[in-house]
Amino acid sequence: MNLLTNTNQKMKKTSKLNNTRVFEFNLPAWKSITGKIICPFASECIKFCFAKKGTYLYKNVRDKYETNYQLTKQDNFTDLIQIEINKKKPNYIRIHSSGDFYSPKYLQKWIKLAVNNPEIIFYGYTKSIPIFKALKFTPNNFVFCYSKGSKVDHLINENKDRFAQIFKTEEDLINSDFINASDNDLNVLTDNNKIGLIYH
Numbered sequence: 001m002n003l004l005t006n007t008n009q010k011m012k013k014t015s016k017l018n019n020t021r022v023f024e025f026n027l028p029a030w031k032s033i034t035g036k037i038i039c040p041f042a043s044e045c046i047k048f049c050f051a052k053k054g055t056y057l058y059k060n061v062r063d064k065y066e067t068n069y070q071l072t073k074q075d076n077f078t079d080l081i082q083i084e085i086n087k088k089k090p091n092y093i094r095i096h097s098s099g100d101f102y103s104p105k106y107l108q109k110w111i112k113l114a115v116n117n118p119e120i121i122f123y124g125y126t127k128s129i130p131i132f133k134a135l136k137f138t139p140n141n142f143v144f145c146y147s148k149g150s151k152v153d154h155l156i157n158e159n160k161d162r163f164a165q166i167f168k169t170e171e172d173l174i175n176s177d178f179i180n181a182s183d184n185d186l187n188v189l190t191d192n193n194k195i196g197l198i199y200h
Contacts, residue, residue, distance in 0.1 A: 003068060004084045008097060014185040022185065023090040025081070027072070027099025028065045038069065039100040041127040045149035065098060078109050078116075085117060092121045094185060101128040107135075114142040123189060125164055129155045145188050145195050164188070164195040173198055 004023040006012060015022045030039045039045075071077055085093075101107040107128070114122045123143045126132060127150035146156050146163040156163050164181070167173040173180055178196030181187035188195050 001080060001084070003071070003081060004088055004090065004093065010097075010183070010185055011094065013183060017184050018186055020091045020186075021089065022092045022094060023088060024094040024097050025068065026065050026097055027069045027102075028062065029098045032069050033062065033066045036069070036102075038102050039127060040102055041129065041150045041152050042100070043127075043149060043151045045127070045147070069099070072106055072109070078112055081113055082116070085113075085120065090120060092123065092186065095122060095124040096126070097124075100126055101131055104131050104134065107131055111135075111137075111139065111142060114139045117141075121189065125188070125195075127152070143189055158194075160193075162188075162193040162195065164197055166197050166199050168199055170198050 004025055006015060006021070006023045008024060011022050011024055027038050030037070030042055032038055071080060074080075095110055101110075110122060114120070118139070118141055121141050121143060123145075125145045125147045127147050129146050129150060129152050132138075132144060132146075133155060144162070146161055148156070148163060148165050165178060167176070167178075170180075170182075173182075173196040176194075176196060177192075178194040179187050179190055179192040180198075181195050182198045
């Protein structure tokens with residue numbers, strides 16, 4: 001079914017840089033084809049979302065992400081992902097280069113997968129901060145970074161939470177105390193909780 005992919009250029013580069021196997025799972029950006037909200041807390045990011053341009057606009061890509069979204073609604077979604085995990089044997093799974101956690105129930109499906117696969121790091125970025133803040137349990141191999149540009153940025157504790165900020169230039173990022181995760185996606189997992197990304 002090919003739900004977990006590694007064709008994204010950044011994922012390929014990250015896999016090569018770290019000599020590891022990085023796969024990703026994606027949903028439509030902001031809204032599904034049928035108008036369902038995928039990114040419920042998106043705000044200013046909607047205007048410049050990288051997942052709403054380039055290859056993300058190709059019909060085959062849009063159709064695939066729409067299919068992914070429909071599959072997440074099914075009771076057997078975790079079983080489908082587990083089959084792919086068993087087959088592809090990833091070391092890391094990036095959840096959502098495109099899309100976000102649209103509901104607590106959906107988030108719990110991924111947490112279940114993380115619990116059942118403790119040898120794999122599940123990671124990514126999210127603006128669904130209220131859903132995450134309401135969690136009573138998060139496994140150690142489930143690492144997420146709050147992305148600025150949401151309706152709920154005020155919920156980010158910059159002294160405690162792992163969070164990401166977009167920089168206009170590489171120079172601006174280098175002059176900050178943020179780690180650059182623009183090329184190496186796994187830099188989101190370091191001890192530096194301030195994650196920098198260059199606008200593209």
